Amino acid sequence: MSGTPRLALPYISPGQAQKELTHNEALQLLDSVVAAAVEEAPRTTPPDTPAQGACYIVGAPATGDWVGKEKSLAAFSSGGWRHIPPVDGMIVLVQSTGTWAIYRSGDWELGTLRASSLVIGGQQVVGSRAAGIPAPAGGSTVDTEARSAIGQILAAMRAHGLVEI
Numbered sequence: 001m002s003g004t005p006r007l008a009l010p011y012i013s014p015g016q017a018q019k020e021l022t023h024n025e026a027l028q029l030l031d032s033v034v035a036a037a038v039e040e041a042p043r044t045t046p047p048d049t050p051a052q053g054a055c056y057i058v059g060a061p062a063t064g065d066w067v068g069k070e071k072s073l074a075a076f077s078s079g080g081w082r083h084i085p086p087v088d089g090m091i092v093l094v095q096s097t098g099t100w101a102i103y104r105s106g107d108w109e110l111g112t113l114r115a116s117s118l119v120i121g122g123q124q125v126v127g128s129r130a131a132g133i134p135a136p137a138g139g140s141t142v143d144t145e146a147r148s149a150i151g152q153i154l155a156a157m158r159a160h161g162l163v164e165i
Contacts, residue, residue, distance in 0.1 A: 008029075008085070009026045009029055009030065010022045010025050010026050028075070028077050028079070028082060029075075029082065029084060033073070033084060033090070036055065036073070036090070036091070036092040036093070037055065037092060037093040037094075037095050038055045038056050038057050038073070038092050038093070038094055038095065038101070039054055039055065039056055039095055039096060040056070040094065040095070040096040040097075041057070041094060041096070041097070041101075041110060042056075042057040042058065042059035042108060042110075043056055043057075043058070043059050044058070044059040044060065044061060044062050044063055044066070045062075045063045045064055045066070046063075046064045046065050046066050046074065046081065050076040051076070052076060052077060052078060053075075053076070053077070054075070054076045055073055055074065055075045055076070055092075056073070056074045057071070057072075057073060057074075057092070057101060057108055058070055058071060058072050058073075058074050058083070065080075065081050066081070066083075069083045071085075071086060071103075071106075071107065071108065072084055072085050072086065073086060073090075073092070086103040086108070087103065088103060088104060088105070089102070089103065089104075090102070090103040091103075094110060094111075097111070099111040100113070116128060126162065129161060129162065129163065129164060130162065130163045130164070131163070131164055132163055132164035132165060133154055133157075133163055135147075135150070135151050135154060136150050136151070
């Protein structure tokens, strides 16, 4: 039986008997990946009593029913565990932390957001990283308190990655 190119959702074949099985399997898979959410950060062991509809990212090394299914989404249904291989760009909400996980280049990134800018209320508040700013030095009048304050501001901006070191 063939399936869709990205999520491998099963196609119904012409003349296939028991079409409802193929259709129901596709619905189960869609239920797990559309607006996907996992219960917690990756785990290696299946929970003892998972709720129907619960979904997890399988960590390494996987144990129990999850052996050999590392990095997949494990969705529990009335038929048991369904393992969904992730594809680049798949995004899931990690419900326990309220953060996002995205599958990129063969691995899950948890809590990392990537963008070229941050816009809040229609105003850009963070853009691309600026070039490094040197600490204050020189001048005919030295204000040590001002230099200390500017130095602390620059240190905070560097620590947050807003300006180069």
